Amino acid sequence: MTMHLLYIEAINLSQVIDDTQDLATRRAASQMLLDMVHQVAAKLNGLASAISTGASKGLFEAKSLADLKRAKQIAADVLASPYHNLLQVEVVGTDDLPHVTERFSELTAQLQAEVRRRQACSLTVHWSEPPSTAMLSALQAQHPRMVGKRQPHQVVCQLDQVRPAVMALKGKSRDEPDTPVSWPVAVRRLEGRVWRQKLFKHLLSQDFSAADDAVDDAPPVRDLLERFSNDLESLTKDGNKRLDGKMALLYADGNSFGKIAQACQTPEQLRRWDNALQGARKQFLAKLLDLVRQRRDASGGTALQIEVLMWGGDEFLLVLPAALGLQAAQCFFEHCRPRLPDGVPPPDDLPTPCQPSHAVSLVFAHRNSPIEPLQELVKSLAEQGKQGVYKHHDSLNCIVLESFDHAGQDLDRYWQRRGLHTVHWRDMALNPKRLxxxxxxxxxxxxxxxxxxxxxxxxxxxxxxxxxxxxxxxxxxxxxxxxxxxxxxxxxxxxxxxxxxxxxxxxxxxxxxxxxxxxxxxxxxxxxxxxxxxxxxxxxxxxxxxxx
Structure with a gap:
């Protein structure tokens, strides 16, 4: 029986994630990717059913070739909006493939290969259409407190240092000058300031205050909704002087989750695995939020100290106060335990019985450290955990950076530079029981x-x-x-x-x-x-x- 599948994936992500060090702008990049998939899924409701949805990709099944063609057009219309047009997204259907197989796992691999082919033929940098006067006016009307006067195109965006500035964001105070920004940065930064509220509401069905643009020493908002810390300065406030101003980047990535997805022989098997994974993620996030609340209540604070830089698929990246780093990792191991649903076959090269596991990493650093190299480091630490004895088991790799040190790409040489020639990163890994x-x-x-x-x-x-x-x-x-x-x-x-x-x-x-x-x-x-x-x-x- 011929399957009619639709696959969407955002490509060249570095241009929308790593192009600025501004926290709200980087946060919104993850929001855009996740929202892009959810918006397409919502519009396709009744026409094509979702099989798997991640942070930057989605797989859908249509009942007929005609439905598939209509679904492709609807997805293209969603992605053409001024908001999603900032992303470079490929939309591929099985009708675009020269040869179609009837095996589901091979068909999904063909769709992914077609996206890679199109990516190789496209420009690395995606330039969206310049905003119209109506678009600029609409954004200014939506955020009157934050959007300042428009800028001439000869001014360069101060946050990405590449694109021409089209408007200015107002400073937090009258003494702080406005910041000229480009259209992609302006949209991402303004949307990113309220994305945590949208994410937690979507996952946990709970409302949060949108007043996180207020300073943290302001009185609690009148709507009595919980609010989040506004920046890394407030997020890293700690009564312990040794930890004040320090943060923990927590990253987790599944071990061989891609192979588990490839081993699924039917859309229903992949759908059950995707639901199991997302359910485990939600459970962890709810428990972690309780941990953050306990810290807020114990310290007498008014804001939840948690930052979400990436969420979706089989990986996430959070920023927490340094004191919560190890406890958050323990919380993850205890509450994010996805199991293979009945009927989902384990990959051939994984041990039997197959227990899905994660490579988790923690980087402790000062709040003024640049986010981009820290994000690269915390991901490389997790990749180290996917090797050796922890390849098919849960692992935690930690590293502590004092001041503005950087570990570099070779972690073994990092220890040697510190005079510890017999120490290797493998010896510093923890498992859940030891943690x-x-x-x-x-x-x-x-x-x-x-x-x-x-x-x-x-x-x-x-x-x-x-x-x-x-x-x-x-x-x-x-x-x-x-x-x-x-x-x-x-x-x-x-x-x-x-x-x-x-x-x-x-x-x-x-x-x-x-x-x-x-x-x-x-x-x-x-x-x-x-x-x-x-x-x-x-x-x-x-x-x-x-x-x-």
Missing amino acids: EDLLAAAPKVLPHLPRSGLYKVLADLVAWVDPSSAPGLLERRYKSLHEQLDSQCKLAWPPLWKALQPQSLGQQPVEADGSHPQHAHLNAWLMLLELWDYLPMSNTATQKEVTA
């Missing part, structure tokens, strides 16, 4: 450990050359550390020490309590010191108790 034990034991142990003493132990381990015997000073440092663990703390120390051990330690066995020096301890002490500021120092409702 849970680490967060549960840290409040019981860290207050009893001298941080300066741990740095001395780490330095002595790095300088230790002769493996046959440990230096006397290092032996005494170990003894001193364990003497400072009181009776209550000793119950929590073994789980913490075990959680700090790499997945594979090589040939040297490690003691349960780490009471005697070993070269293999280097990774454990390093991880503890790296994450020290970001581990909880007191028990909260979100951490589980450690039992003897």
Whole structure:
């Protein structure tokens, strides 16, 4: 039986995501991609049913060739709107293919290959039509507080530094000058300021205040709706001076989710897998929002400190206060557990039984750090987690950037530049169980450990050359550390020490309590010191108790 499929995909995404460092503008790029698919799906309701919808692509099934042709025209009309015209989107139907197979998995691969062919034949930069006077007036009427006077075309957009400016965005105060911006940046920035409200309402069916353009020290809005932090300065406010102004970028990507989708032999199988994945994502987002609310209520704040830079498909990117980074990762592992629905076959090269897993990454950095390189780094960290022993298992890779450091492309060389020649990124990865034990034991142990003493132990381990015997000073440092663990703390120390051990330690066995020096301890002490500021120092409702 011939299937009539419609496939849409946005291409050349860097021109609408990475062309500016402005937070609201980058946020809106993800909104545009997600909204594009949802708008097409809504318009096709009754004509073509959605099989799979992601952040930048959608697959639909029509009942007949005539319905497919009408669906293609409707999709093209949606994408021709002044808003979606800022994207470069390919619309492909099975009637565009020279040879059509009856196997569903092969047919979807053909559609994707046709998009890649068209992308190779197109310009990398997509220039949308210049806005008309009516379009500029409509945008100014919609956002009167934010849109200033129009700009002559010889002025360059101050946010993307490429396109000509057509209008100016008003500053937050009278003393702040207006910002000349291009049409794509103006639309994205204005829409991006309220996208979180739209996203959370769409996913969680809950209304949020659209007043996030107000300053954060203003009185709560009268409509009593919850509102979000306005910028990274307010998002990273923390009563802990060590964490004030620091943020955590949390990224997750599915392991071999593309292969799972390719293994689906019918549209219904792919539809069930897509629904299972999106349902797990919604559950995680709801639980994470509860965690953010708890932090707001405990600190006496008025805004929810969470930023969404990307959401859709099998990946997402969030920005959170640094103190919530590890807890948010634990929340993800606990509540985002998609399972293969009945009837969906696992790919041949995945272990049996197939349990879908994720590569999760965290980057801790200062709020003034440029977003683009951090976004590249957090994605490369997740890609590292897809290798080695964690290839088919959940993993968390973290990195801490102090000041404006940058790890670069080679993470192993990053550790070597810091003088740690035996440390590799594989040894710094965590799994969900180790992360849970680490967060549960840290409040019981860290207050009893001298941080300066741990740095001395780490330095002595790095300088230790002769493996046959440990230096006397290092032996005494170990003894001193364990003497400072009181009776209550000793119950929590073994789980913490075990959680700090790499997945594979090589040939040297490690003691349960780490009471005697070993070269293999280097990774454990390093991880503890790296994450020290970001581990909880007191028990909260979100951490589980450690039992003897």
